Amino acid sequence: EAEVAQSPRYKITEKSQAVAFWCDPISGHATLYWYRQILGQGPELLVQFQDESVVDDSQLPKDRFSAERLKGVDSTLKIQPAELGDSAMYLCASSLGGSFYEQYFGPGTRLTVT
Amino acid sequence: AQSVTQPDIHITVSEGASLELRCNYSYGATPYLFWYVQSPGQGLQLLLKYFSGDTLVQGIKGFEAEFKRSQSSFNLRKPSVHWSDAAEYFCAVAGTDSWGKLQFGAGTQVVVTP
Structure with missing residues (x-):
């Protein structure tokens, strides 16, 4: 069964450093999502x-976060510089598109900023 | 404002007993409704979804949910819980006119005792 791949699974970084996460969606899925899950929250x-186009980045802290999906396939989420409050699970999901289609989630990247 | 509320942060249930998880939403119109499950260290998996029609929805792993428009609720149930059902459960909503953006509740942690 096809799965969404994410790497790394775990990342520890010091504050003010740069960090990047990678996501490879299920083949053929046009829509890709990046979610942040803080411990104890949804x-x-x-x-x-x-x-390859951004349709919603209203909750992305654009002063430090950036995301790209250059060829409309895999995607990278970057944080520079990382802050202590960025410690969280970063989840990638993909779907065929729109609310009607199921979103398939990857295993996530657990980020710890020290 | 749109919101999803899961009133129970933590539920403990005995194996073989029934389980009900509550979810209430506040939305301008009837949204699409979802329940996801997240096992430790894993991504989210869709249990079931409601778009329209029959208000009792069957999902995977023996789960079902009932949509009650008058109460703005979408509660999840399982008649007999197995130890493998121990996980965190998230209710989510998406607008019918959106690109599939999910808004999640804070989650309910389910512990299953022998």
């Missing part, structure tokens, strides 16, 4: 792509 959407 996931919150950071950015959503339709193919």
Whole structure:
């Protein structure tokens, strides 16, 4: 069964350093989502792509976060510089597109900022 | 403002007993409704979804949920819990006119005792 791949699974970094996460969605899925899940809370959407275009980045802290999906396939989420409050699980999901289609989630990247 | 409320942060249930998890939403119109499960260290898996029609929805792993428009609720149930059902459960909503952006509740942690 096809799965969403994410790497790394775990990342420890010092504050003020740069960090990057990678996501490879299920083949053929046009829509890709990045969520942040703080411990004890539900996931919150950071950015959503339709193919290579951003359709929603209203909750992305653009002063330090950036995301790209250059060829409309895999995607990278970057934080620079990392802050202590960025410690969280970063989840990637993909779907065929729109609310009607199921979102498939990857295992996530657990980020700890020290 | 749109919101999803899961009133129970933590529930303990005996194996073989029934389980009900509560979810209430505040939305301008009837949204699409979802229940996801997250096992430790894993991504989220869709249990079931409601778009329209029959208000009792069947999902995977023996779960079902009932949509009650008058109460703005979408409660999840399982008649007989197995030890493998120990996990965190998230209720989520998405607008019918959105690109699939999910808004999650804070989650309910389910512990299953022998």
